[in-house]
Amino acid sequence: MMRAFLALLARDLRLAVRLGGGGGMAVFFFLIVISLLPLGIGPDRALLAKVAPGMLWVALLLAALLTLDRLFQADYEDGSLDLLTMGALPLELIVVAKALGHWLTTGLPLVVAAPLLGVLLNLPGEAYPPMMAAMLIGTPALSFLGAIGAALTVGIRRGGLLASLLVLPFYIPVLIFGVGAADATAGGFSGEAGRQSLALLGAVALASLVLGPLGGAAALRANLR
Amino acid sequence: MAAMNSLTALQRFHAYANPARFMALSARLVAPLWILSVLVIGAGLWFALFDSPPDYQQGETVRIMYVHVPSAWLAMFGYGVMAFASAVGLVFRHPLSDVCAKSAAPIGAGFTFLALLTGSLWGQPMWGTWWEWDARMTSVLILFFLYLGYIALWATIEEPVRAARAAAVLALVGAINIPIIRYSVVWWNTLHQPASVFRMDGPSIAPAMLLPLGLMGVGFTLLFITLLLVRMRAEVMRRRVRNLRLATAGAAAEG
Secondary structure, three states: OHHHHHHHHHHHHHHHHHHOOOHHHHHHHHHHHHHHHHHHHOOOHHHHHHHHHHHHHHHHHHHHHHOHHHOOHHHHHOOHHHHHHHOOOOHHHHHHHHHHHHHHHHHHHHHHHHHHHHHHOOOOHHHHHHHHHHHHHHHHHHHHHHHHHHHHOOOOOOHHHHHHHHHHHHHHHHHHHHHHHHOHHHOOOOOHHHHHHHHHHHHHHHHHHHHHHHHHHHHHHHHHO | OHHHHOOOHHHHHHHOOOHHHHHHHHHHHHHHHHHHHHHHHHHHHHHHHOOOOOEOOOEOOHHHHHHHHHHHHHHHHHHHHHHHHHHHHHHHOOOOHHHHHHHHHHHHHHHHHHHHHHHHHHHHHHHOOOOOOOHHHHHHHHHHHHHHHHHHHHHHOOOHHHHHHHHHHHHHHHHHHHHHHHHHHHHHHHHHOOOOOOOOOOOOOOHHHHHHHHHHHHHHHHHHHHHHHHHHHHHHHHHHHHHHHHHHHHHHHHO
């Protein structure tokens, strides 16, 4: 079973690298949204530093959402999802492999790009370590919760937009605790509120690691029959 | 009907799952329920608008609360009905439960909107602003989004059985997530604004205000049940029409 799991994960990673368009495009989108922000609210450096953590998180959520429909849709269309469901792997583990692949190819590049974009927004230096930690903890939750939305809308025409609408409310706790960890008023690692935010973000991420595969598999069962 | 009495609770539960029996029973219930809801809400409105004292702090604006509080209660109750019906539908494959969940969603969304609207109308004279990013208001707004997503999912998937399953999964995931979202919003709120806004849990409610509030609460709940039955009946009929059309189309294609 472990071999089947790793094979599926390796296949997804290989597909993402060779086809392109997944993580790279999400990072590009992330960059563009962040560059639009100073154009929208003005180049005031103090103001930008103040809104930077929140804006980085919001743009990261949107960038992660954009790639959700690739999670199951392509496999559904070419029939490989049906084949997968007949294999040795339980549907829940298929969702885990898919979501993990999504995180490695989308979530991780976004986290790597975030500090560079933080420079663009004049994010204060001491905010980088807690923000990076929060993003590393929080982005898996985005992939696993997103898997539920992607599974619910698999096989629906123009399902990508619907998946975003369904998933965004579930992203709210990640956003709140993620920004809380990086926010200057919370004090990052040294502040009590910042540490609490990080711990709560970890709790949300762990909960979504359970909820995502269960919900995603149930949704796939509903849609594949 | 005498045999009904000897049935166990579970068998009776399944007996009413029969859509034909549900249609017969609900046809008799709808009219009395309408009359009862109108009477109770009418009495509640009379007490709320004319025969209750103005609040010593809020003045006459307190009367908005008699609509606002029951709406907010039904906004949550509606999601509860939806999630419960979805769970029953997923576990027991009860044919009426997904009809119930689907029918409850727009009613719940309507009451949620009413709660937001009346809250905003009340906030303008009391807080001096139409909208405050207060923990309660924010979480009710998110509840409204969850309702809209659920309705959108039903609207997008054409085939009812598949739509019912997918929507049930969404409703249950939402039900698990609501406490988490609610907690995170409260946390966010306390982090950003210290307790400066007016708190609801100040003085306890005077008896003269409890009567209209209770009447409105009961009346709104009756209205919810009435609307739910009406919508469920419409949905059962809609599915019959759909099946008839499919059968006719199938026969035409063969012949």
